[in-house]
Structure formats: structure tokens, C-alpha cells
Amino acid sequence: MAIQDVNASLRGPKASVVKYDIVAAINGAGLTKSSLSKDVAQRLTLIIVSRYNWLTNEISAGHMQLSALWSVDLRRVKRILTELRTLGILAVKRAGRKGLVTVYRLDLAKIAEITRPFWHVLAADIAARLDTAFPDENTVPAADEDSTSRVEQTADADASPTNVVKIDEARRQRADPVRQAIAREVAPPAFDRWIRPLIHERREDCLVFVAPSSFVANYVERQFGHKIERAIRQLFPEIRRVTFTVALNRPGFTGGQNSRRIARYGTDTEEDLEAV
Structure with missing residues (x-):
């Protein structure tokens, strides 16, 4: 910069x-x-x-x-x-x-x-x-189709499990309409830092966002909750609730996980949380 x-x-x-x-x-x-x-x-x-x-x-x-x-x-x-x-x-x-x-x-x-x-x-x-x-210049932007093809060709040459997982995750995020809708509402630096690490899943009329810690969940809900809800309502009018909870040893998050859920924004039971 x-x-x-x-x-x-x-x-x-x-x-x-x-x-x-x-x-x-x-x-x-x-x-x-x-x-x-x-x-x-x-x-x-x-x-x-x-x-x-x-x-x-x-x-x-x-x-x-x-x-x-x-x-x-x-x-x-x-x-x-x-x-x-x-x-x-x-x-x-x-x-x-x-x-x-x-x-x-x-x-x-x-x-x-x-x-x-x-x-x-x-x-x-x-x-x-x-x-x-001070946007992080090391943040990797979403790849276009040509670069995606080049990455996939490289993975074919070295098809290690780690490479395959990274390629699948990158492809999944680019094709995710929820992330695309939120990205239109939230500035790129904030999106990359706070929204991109979240995992989300639809459960009937509710969309649940799972964060790696209570700090992240609380911050995202407080700072971007209204923008996320607006983006989701435009994408899925039938969604009535957008909630935020904490990862409970869920695959997709690395390192020590906070096993506590956020009572105000979390699920009703531990069994529900594990199913998120």
C-alpha cells in the first residue's frame, strides 16, 4: 500500500x-x-x-x-x-x-x-x-474461472488430500450464494476477516452461522447482523431467523474450540448445536 x-x-x-x-x-x-x-x-x-x-x-x-x-x-x-x-x-x-x-x-x-x-x-x-x-494485501482474492482451472490442473499433478480439501473449499465458497449475498453488503476487508471464517447451515426457517469463538460470534452479530439479515431475507424470503452460535468441536475449525454456545443466539440444546 x-x-x-x-x-x-x-x-x-x-x-x-x-x-x-x-x-x-x-x-x-x-x-x-x-x-x-x-x-x-x-x-x-x-x-x-x-x-x-x-x-x-x-x-x-x-x-x-x-x-x-x-x-x-x-x-x-x-x-x-x-x-x-x-x-x-x-x-x-x-x-x-x-x-x-x-x-x-x-x-x-x-x-x-x-x-x-x-x-x-x-x-x-x-x-x-x-x-x-490498512487492508491486508496478503489476502488472496477469489479466483476467476481460468485461475481455478490452473489450480485444479496443479492439484491433479499433486493430488494430495490437503490440496484436494483446499480446492474443494475454495470452490464451495465461490459458489455459495449466501456468501455472495453478504459480500455485497459488507466491505471486503471486514468480510474476509470476520465473515469468511464462519460456517453456515439452513435449518427449516432459520439460518445458523457458526463461529470459532464467542468473541467472533458476538462481534459479527453486533457489527454486521443487520446487513447479514438483510442479505439473507433478499435471497431467501422464507427465512425468519438468522442466529449466531459457537463451534463445538465442529470440523472446519482448527485449533482449540470454545465449547460454550451463546445462550442468546445459540441453539436450544447441545444436541442441536452438534447437529448444526
Whole structure:
């Protein structure tokens, strides 16, 4: 993502909220085992809050100024700047010369890349806003028919069970009218992050969505429930209820599963939940 594109996404009535989200993400990553240390994360946050111009993407500060701001000596200032430049977060925009300090720029896309693995520990609304401001470029888009044929040919050459399962799952999702209808209502970044992992199944006049955790189920229902219901009603007018529940050791979800169901949105019995 180009730097100018990122800055464009940080303009408008809700831009200030996203800026706070970025600061929260930096500090969250610094408190965890990431490439961004706690010490550097704190000082990066301070310089963003006090010296960063969001419109021009500039930080104007000399070593002496940074030394006073960060309460460290000049040697430590140079180390921190070197670490930030090595990470790709900071770059020189205009070199300092006599009478003028160095002007740096921030690569916000790089900050997003480094902090993305830790967004899930922040509030759900923060993660959603950051997903919208910084779409994951590694998300694989739905393949067209030609690419599908190429994938299937590759699978024929190496028809391992894993490849077959992946191809079948990709084909199933592309042909799923429910997912297609919801995708028209929900923005692509949010759809890929929150909706795509869900499993759904129709049960008489009810459509049940199964999530890997209560957090995901609650968040999807709260943030996208009305859009999902509208899409489903347009697709299947006979559907009267759209519910959200939690996976109970169901195939299709990997890792540890939350065996609890959501009482408000779940099924009536454990037997019903297992049948979903």
C-alpha cells in the first residue's frame, strides 16, 4: 500500500479515531513479543503524538530535540532511529543541514504490517477500523474461472488430500450464494476477516452461522447482523431467523474450540448445536 494511499484513508470525520487506534496498536505490539520492543514503541508513540504531521507525513526533529523528548543521551537517540529505520518504519525525507534539522517520514503501512498480528487483543471495533484503513494485501482474492482451472490442473499433478480439501473449499465458497449475498453488503476487508471464517447451515426457517469463538460470534452479530439479515431475507424470503452460535468441536475449525454456545443466539440444546 502506497504511503499516500494510507494518508488518504486517515482523512475525514473519523480519521482522529483511527489515529488513536494506530497509537494503541503500536503500544500493544510493544508489550508483546514482536520485532518492536517496548522501549522503542513508547518513544515512537511519543514522537507521533508530539511531532508527527499526519497531512504531510513528516517528523521534523533534530537529535538534540529527540534526546530531550525521549530523556536519553545522543547515543541512545541514534540507536533508536537506526532500529526504526531498520524495521522500515522510519525513513529520511530530507537530510538535515546547517541550520535545518532532518525531516523523517513514517511508513504507516509498515507499522500496520508489524502490529497486525496483535490487533485481535485490542477492542473489536479498533481491529475493524484498522482492517478498513490498512487492508491486508496478503489476502488472496477469489479466483476467476481460468485461475481455478490452473489450480485444479496443479492439484491433479499433486493430488494430495490437503490440496484436494483446499480446492474443494475454495470452490464451495465461490459458489455459495449466501456468501455472495453478504459480500455485497459488507466491505471486503471486514468480510474476509470476520465473515469468511464462519460456517453456515439452513435449518427449516432459520439460518445458523457458526463461529470459532464467542468473541467472533458476538462481534459479527453486533457489527454486521443487520446487513447479514438483510442479505439473507433478499435471497431467501422464507427465512425468519438468522442466529449466531459457537463451534463445538465442529470440523472446519482448527485449533482449540470454545465449547460454550451463546445462550442468546445459540441453539436450544447441545444436541442441536452438534447437529448444526
